Amino acid sequence: MHSPKPSIHDKNLFGHFVSVYASFSRSFALDALNILATKRSEIVLDPYFGAGTTLSAANELGMPSIGIELSPFSVALAKLRFTTAPQKKIFDGLLASRNPNPSLNAFSSETASLFNEPDLALISSLLPQEVVDPQTNWLRNIFSTTEPQLDDSTYVLLCAIIAANKSAKVTKGSNPVWIRKLLEGEPYSDTKLEILTKTIAEMLRSLNFRQDAPTPQVRLADARSMPIETDSIDIAIFSPPYLNRLDYFVSNYPANMLLCDLSGIDAETTRKELIGTTKIVGKDVSPYPIGDYCKSLLNEIWNHPSKASKSYYYWNYVDYIRSTYEVSAELRRVIKPTGRGAIVIQDSFYKELRVLTHQIVVESLLAQGFRCQIARRETVKGHMGRMSPKQSKYANDKTLFEYVVEFSYT
Ligand SMILES: C[S@@+](CC[C@H](N)C(=O)[O-])C[C@H]1O[C@@H](n2cnc3c(N)ncnc32)[C@H](O)[C@@H]1O
Numbered sequence: 389m390h391s392p393k394p395s396i397h398d399k400n401l402f403g404h405f406v407s408v409y410a411s412f413s414r415s416f417a418l419d420a421l422n423i424l425a426t427k428r429s430e431i432v433l434d435p436y437f438g439a440g441t442t443l444s445a446a447n448e449l450g451m452p453s454i455g456i457e458l459s460p461f462s463v464a465l466a467k468l469r470f471t472t473a474p475q476k477k478i479f480d481g482l483l484a485s486r487n488p489n490p491s492l493n494a495f496s497s498e499t500a501s502l503f504n505e506p507d508l509a510l511i512s513s514l515l516p517q518e519v520v521d522p523q524t525n526w527l528r529n530i531f532s533t534t535e536p537q538l539d540d541s542t543y544v545l546l547c548a549i550i551a552a553n554k555s556a557k558v559t560k561g562s563n564p565v566w567i568r569k570l571l572e573g574e575p576y577s578d579t580k581l582e583i584l585t586k587t588i589a590e591m592l593r594s595l596n597f598r599q600d601a602p603t604p605q606v607r608l609a610d611a612r613s614m615p616i617e618t619d620s621i622d623i624a625i626f627s628p629p630y631l632n633r634l635d636y637f638v639s640n641y642p643a644n645m646l647l648c649d650l651s652g653i654d655a656e657t658t659r660k661e662l663i664g665t666t667k668i669v670g671k672d673v674s675p676y677p678i679g680d681y682c683k684s685l686l687n688e689i690w691n692h693p694s695k696a697s698k699s700y701y702y703w704n705y706v707d708y709i710r711s712t713y714e715v716s717a718e719l720r721r722v723i724k725p726t727g728r729g730a731i732v733i734q735d736s737f738y739k740e741l742r743v744l745t746h747q748i749v750v751e752s753l754l755a756q757g758f759r760c761q762i763a764r765r766e767t768v769k770g771h772m773g774r775m776s777p778k779q780s781k782y783a784n785d786k787t788l789f790e791y792v793v794e795f796s797y798t
Contacts, residue, residue: 679751
């Protein structure tokens with residue numbers, strides 16, 4: 389089996405346009421499917437598909453697949469990845485022949501403030517008339533159906549939205565997914581959005597989606613309540629979100645804000661629903677059956693002397709553990725009794741405490757009657773789940789492990 393570590397190629401898949409932390413390599417997804425599949429007709433699920441690595445591997449092997457994501461950005465990108473791209477001439481024609489007097493009313497002031505005027509005008513000019521006046525939740529329909537095929541105009545618009553991540557007036561902060569708006573006078577990429585849109589279309593074309601194989605079905609939904617039939621999935625391959633450091637909404641903030649405005653999705657609600665982001669969560673004290681490791685971890689965090697452990701971080705862990713258990717219950721519902729899967733997950737830190745994230749996942753699967761075994765373990769250096777990447781006060785020894793956990797029914 390290939391290592392789950394993303395290769396340089398995996399990391400550069402979309403150049404600098406897209407921050408999706410592809411937590412495993414394409415060759416790992418291919419290997420895992422080859423090992424776990426008994427027939428090519430088996431149905432593959434990735435409940436957190438991110439950049440779509442699992443879905444793309446399933447498509448390459450001719451297997452049907454379903455992907456669930458809560459980030460509008462990921463869903464838009466996947467719709468583009470798995471739609472037959474318009475021919476270059478048609479694409480360029482649509483990009484050039486747009487509404488000369490677009491209304492800029494389709495976007496909130498927060499979204500508008502992220503872009504320079506010509507870029508916002510370009511995106512607005514690609515919108516169909518009914519979106520601009522009156523506003524509709526037009527993109528919502530695209531997100532809530534598994535139908536992958538986009539019409540050519542929508543294809544061009546979504547490419548422009550993905551590309552807009554790169555021309556937005558934002559900069560990355562010290563945390564890899566924290567961004568801030570540029571201050572007056574700060575330089576930003578002044579590459580025209582039109583050029584960036586063509587570049588993203590070229591990247592998508594080069595991905596070689598197999599049109600003679602089943603098209604991956606993608607849906608904007610929550611992994612805790614998947615719009616998937618009971619007992620319908622043969623194989624699940626995924627990497628769950630990590631706690632603390634990665635906010636998958638903010639990591640593609642400009643595009644996500646445009647997509648939320650066009651679909652009527654509330655950005656703040658989506659951010660709160662994403663598992664693993666540090667956020668103010670309710671202090672949910674209702675009893676929830678959890679395993680021994682989860683109990684002892686919560687205990688350690690509760691008793692940790694650092695500021696805000698009890699008042700804030702403890703509740704984030706409660707929320708994370710509960711969500712992990714809820715997703716495992718959903719997996720139990722949708723996976724056939726003959727089903728099986730593989731999960732890639734790194735451990736992490738809370739301050740100096742090692743958090744055995746893989747053990748949280750394993751306990752949640754065991755609670756649902758799955759059998760689990762660790763199929764692979766490797767060290768990772770630049771690990772994902774660390775509260776503050778620049779801070780070495782708490783965790784000098786940065787070595788952590790990444791696991792591949794295989795699971796199946798007993
Ligand atoms: C570690 S990444 C998965 C990366 C993916 N394996 C790939 O190759 O790109 C975890 C993903 O989970 C998504 N996510 C977080 N909470 C979710 C939820 N409640 N339901 C569905 N997806 C969610 C995030 O948006 C993120 O893209």
